[in-house]
Amino acid sequence: MKVLILAEHNGSILNPSVYQAVTAAQFWNAPIDVLIAGHEVQAVAQQAALIAGIHQVIHADAPQLKHQLAEHVAKLLASIGHEYAVILAAHSSFSRNILPRAAALLDVAMISDVLDIQADNTYARATYAGNVLTTLQSKDSIQVLTVHSSNFDVVEKSSTAAEVVSIQAPNAEYSTRWLSEDRAQSERPALSTAKIVISGGRSLGSAETFEQLLSPLATKLGAALGATRAAVDAGYAPNDIQVGQTGVSVAPDLYIAVGVSGAVQHTYGMKDSKIVVAINQDLDAPIFQVADYGLVADLFEAIPELTAAI
Amino acid sequence: MKILVVIKRVVDHSIKVRIKPDGSDVDITGVKMSINPFDENAVEEAILLKDKGVASEVVVVALGTAANQDVLRHSLAMGADRAVLIESEQDLQSLAVAKLLKPLVLREQADLILIGKQAIDDDAGQTGQMLAALLDYPQATFASSIQVAENAIEVTREVDGGTETLGLTLPAVITTDLRLNEPRFVKLPNLMMARKKAIETVSASDLEVDIQPRLKLIKVAEPPARKPGIKVNSVQDLLEKLRAHEGIQI
Numbered sequence: 210m211k212v213l214i215l216a217e218h219n220g221s222i223l224n225p226s227v228y229q230a231v232t233a234a235q236f237w238n239a240p241i242d243v244l245i246a247g248h249e250v251q252a253v254a255q256q257a258a259l260i261a262g263i264h265q266v267i268h269a270d271a272p273q274l275k276h277q278l279a280e281h282v283a284k285l286l287a288s289i290g291h292e293y294a295v296i297l298a299a300h301s302s303f304s305r306n307i308l309p310r311a312a313a314l315l316d317v318a319m320i321s322d323v324l325d326i327q328a329d330n331t332y333a334r335a336t337y338a339g340n341v342l343t344t345l346q347s348k349d350s351i352q353v354l355t356v357h358s359s360n361f362d363v364v365e366k367s368s369t370a371a372e373v374v375s376i377q378a379p380n381a382e383y384s385t386r387w388l389s390e391d392r393a394q395s396e397r398p399a400l401s402t403a404k405i406v407i408s409g410g411r412s413l414g415s416a417e418t419f420e421q422l423l424s425p426l427a428t429k430l431g432a433a434l435g436a437t438r439a440a441v442d443a444g445y446a447p448n449d450i451q452v453g454q455t456g457v458s459v460a461p462d463l464y465i466a467v468g469v470s471g472a473v474q475h476t477y478g479m480k481d482s483k484i485v486v487a488i489n490q491d492l493d494a495p496i497f498q499v500a501d502y503g504l505v506a507d508l509f510e511a512i513p514e515l516t517a518a519i
Numbered sequence: 520m521k522i523l524v525v526i527k528r529v530v531d532h533s534i535k536v537r538i539k540p541d542g543s544d545v546d547i548t549g550v551k552m553s554i555n556p557f558d559e560n561a562v563e564e565a566i567l568l569k570d571k572g573v574a575s576e577v578v579v580v581a582l583g584t585a586a587n588q589d590v591l592r593h594s595l596a597m598g599a600d601r602a603v604l605i606e607s608e609q610d611l612q613s614l615a616v617a618k619l620l621k622p623l624v625l626r627e628q629a630d631l632i633l634i635g636k637q638a639i640d641d642d643a644g645q646t647g648q649m650l651a652a653l654l655d656y657p658q659a660t661f662a663s664s665i666q667v668a669e670n671a672i673e674v675t676r677e678v679d680g681g682t683e684t685l686g687l688t689l690p691a692v693i694t695t696d697l698r699l700n701e702p703r704f705v706k707l708p709n710l711m712m713a714r715k716k717a718i719e720t721v722s723a724s725d726l727e728v729d730i731q732p733r734l735k736l737i738k739v740a741e742p743p744a745r746k747p748g749i750k751v752n753s754v755q756d757l758l759e760k761l762r763a764h765e766g767i768q769i
């Protein structure tokens with residue numbers, strides 16, 4: 210019995226969440242292999258080889274894997290999946306795109322965004338926008354899952370490299386072509402791993418105010434910026450910083466919600482934060498129910514004051 | 520181009536769902552049900568493509584009990600041409616749904632399948648990708664923009680850190696995100712008209728696929744609550760408490 214991790218990377222570096230996926234994988238007490246799929250990604254395979262406690266790196270290098278399109282990576286996973294009892298990845302838009310497709314090819318169910326592994330086939334996960342904690346048991350011979358990375362510790366790096374095994378990727382033709390990408394270039398720490406996150410809501414009123422009010426504070430605190438869906442939909446903030454059920458989940462040491470009402474769809478993505486501070490002018494705003502420190506105030510006064518005071 | 524849109528009937532997003540006292544499942548008796556928001560975006564997109572003359576027919580399909588008639592009629596009232604219910608009393612999990620949809624896609628010879636990126640009840644986010652796998656079709660998930668020219672489609676996807684644009688040719692499966700469009704309001708006369716339209720019913724058992732649940736529900740519970748917080752009086756008060764009680768040096 211072995212466990213396989215589908216590793217996310219951007220062609221040159223391994224995504225930090227892979228180190229958390231390895232902790233999740235250790236639950237099975239079985240050899241852990243890490244799959245690196247891509248084109249000319251030897252360097253990434255070498256990084257993966259230095260993850261402490263892994264068995265092997267499985268390296269599949271082929272032109273059609275260049276953009277890690279789901280069609281090709283799922284086919285690759287299906288071609289080696291039967292050697293594994295468990296196939297898992299950190300929950301992200303990358304794994305959510307690929308793993309369900311691989312699971313269907315292997316004719317097994319998938320368990321998404323696992324919060325807690327309770328037995329070798331039993332998992333807790335959130336449903337109904339985080340209102341319900343559901344425990345499920347899978348009857349399948351191969352367990353395919355994504356894990357909620359912030360619930361799992363980061364494993365160490367090792368000084369000795371694990372063996373890297375190269376394998377052939379199945380060759381298949383799909384019409385899918387990768388055309389372009391538009392990834393935010395930010396000086397700030399990445400949202401999903403930042404120690405401090407400041408999120409703004411619709412009440413900021415415009416993209417300019419969002420930037421003018423929250424950026425100086427974020428810079429002073431070395432924080433990442435987040436936003437509610439309402440703020441993103443209104444064009445005040447880019448889509449990739451939406452926190453919540455349909456955006457990203459974060460669990461920083463400090464989360465500051467600024468003019469955020471606290472809808473369940475939003476709190477889904479932030480309620481695992483260590484300390485939550487909410488600034489809202491409405492005493493009854495639901496965000497105060499998940500806040501450790503609530504300040505009932507007009508954000509247009511409180512934020513400049515806070516920025517000046519630190 | 521023929522579009523098949525998959526829709527799910529779910530507990531309305533504004534409802535805080537109750538848990539049965541014995542923790543065996545959620546209790547949804549008498550609760551307001553609606554079309555899954557992501558699926559409503561999918562229906563809207565299909566109708567927009569029809570309005571533009573790109574799509575020739577829009578077929579909506581739901582799976583489950585006869586209760587699904589309401590969301591199917593809602594979609595007909597939005598402008599879908601036909602509605603199909605794959606009827607089953609079973610708990611249909613993502614893989615089973617994908618297996619049931621495959622023969623329907625083939626029967627309908629649908630060119631494009633639009634399906635919500637996730638259902639807001641189980642939050643699985645799997646069915647579209649699974650269907651694409653079973654059909655061996657190309658896929659584009661989490662679509663926030665769909666541009667069609669002839670047989671070629673350009674899809675912008677919302678991914679971690681930004682967006683990505685893919686080009687694909689039909690047939691294909693696309694899963695829809697909320698920012699794809701703003702679903703139209705259904706007008707009452709349209710709903711009245713939709714009431715009169717026939718809904719085709721296909722029995723799930725006639726499709727002869729394995730729909731047994733692979734995941735067994737062990738229990739449901741309230742998520743752990745955060746410990747109650749306190750109100751602070753001022754920005755200064757907030758900073759003092761963060762520094763003194765939490766050791767946050769800011």
Ligand SMILES: Cc1cc2nc3c(=O)[nH]c(=O)nc-3n(C[C@H](O)[C@H](O)[C@H](O)COP(=O)(O)OP(=O)(O)OC[C@H]3O[C@@H](n4cnc5c(N)ncnc54)[C@H](O)[C@@H]3O)c2cc1C
Binds near residue numbers: 412436437457470473
């Ligand atoms: C299917 C679905 C998925 C969703 N997914 C997400 C998601 O992933 N993430 C997400 O965030 N939302 C999501 N939503 C939307 C969610 O339900 C809420 O509508 C949204 O989070 C509200 O954003 P908001 O708090 O910015 O706006 P509002 O709810 O309008 O709240 C604004 C708040 O600002 C306060 N305020 C106004 N002026 C001031 C001021 N001067 N000073 C201080 N406070 C002020 C108000 O008191 C209010 O509490 C989803 C909804 C659906 C239906």
Ligand SMILES: Nc1ncnc2c1ncn2[C@@H]1O[C@H](COP(=O)(O)O)[C@@H](O)[C@H]1O
Binds near residue numbers: 580645
């Ligand atoms: N039981 C179901 N009935 C109808 N559609 C479904 C069902 N389950 C999933 N779907 C479709 O698949 C999408 C993704 O669902 P899920 O994979 O469950 O998150 C939904 O938005 C629906 O379009």
